[in-house]
Amino acid sequence: MTSSRRLSTVILPIRRWHDGGRPLWVRAEELGFHAAYTYDHLAWRAFRDGPWFGAVPTLTAAAAATERLRLGTLVTSPNFRHPVTLAKDLITLDDVSDGRITLGIGAGGNGFDATTLRGSDEEAWTPRERADHFDEFVPLLDRLLREPSVTQEGRFYAANEARNIPGCVQRPRLPFAVAATGPRGLRLAAQYGQGWVTTGDPKLFESGSPEESVAAIRGQVARLGAACEGAGRDVSELDKILLTGFTPGSPLQSFDAFVDFAGTHFDLGFTEIVVHWPVPDSDFAQDDKVFERIATEALGQFS
Secondary structure, X not given: OOOOOEEEEEOOOOOOHHHHHHHHHHHHHHHOOOEEEEOOOOXXXXXXXXXXXXXXXXXXXXXXXXXXXXXXEEEEOOOOOOHHHHHHHHHHHHHHOOOOXXXXXXXXXOOOOOOOXXXXXXXXXXXXXXXXXXXXXXXXXXXXXXXXXXXXXXXXXXXXXXXXXXXXXXXXXXOEEEEOOOHHHHHHHHHHOOEEEEOOOHXXXXXXXXXXXXXXXXXXXXXXXXXXXXXXXXXXXXXXXXXXXXXXXXXXXXXXXXXXXXXXXXXXXXXXXXXXXXXXXXXXXXXXXXXXXXXXXXXXXXX
């Protein structure tokens, strides 16, 4: 992954493919976005009682409908994924797309679909339990995507002669963009990531100020640097990806507001900023003309 400044989008999987879904991915490529991602959930937030389609089939269809656009999840988590079956899906996606897949991956959270695969009397994992699963999930997935056959038995996950031939188109495997802010997740990003993802500090979203958010994100970037130093790695090797929509303020309310926001975060070291494709009557509602102007003109302000 490179370190130039880029702009990408997230397309929520809420539209039937042949009734408004496909044109969004095609348009994302036409607008010049670096990548188009989708969320890997079974259900999500205010959209949980409406249409919501699977990430892997959606990305497979998007790969067939586009030619240059990078594609990926933002993010996949162990909440309902197993490394063995996920690896097979990812290798297939990477093949169909001819090497255009990035795996955004995180430890997951509570709520939405965190307990969908568990019994009615089972509680969601605690933060420590999520981190424990993630600690095992990422290294095993790394092996599965690199090696033709893997046998490994861990505390949470097992692979018994799991074969993944011919492997990824991208070598030695497709890139990981690891979503993390805590010490254990940052260590995984430093060791296994080609990119790092943050949404900022969630505690500041409703009551914090933009200035407080920038300070918090600056601290996250510094901690990533320390984790990379501990892993013997140059932090500049990692793409730094900011998923917008979860920080204080309204950076997408106008073109100028977004340019100011993007400039501030590019100055913090971010290489990629991700904006949500507009969804009417939702938290992601936005003027389509402003959105398209941001897509086509914003990066030109930094050249």
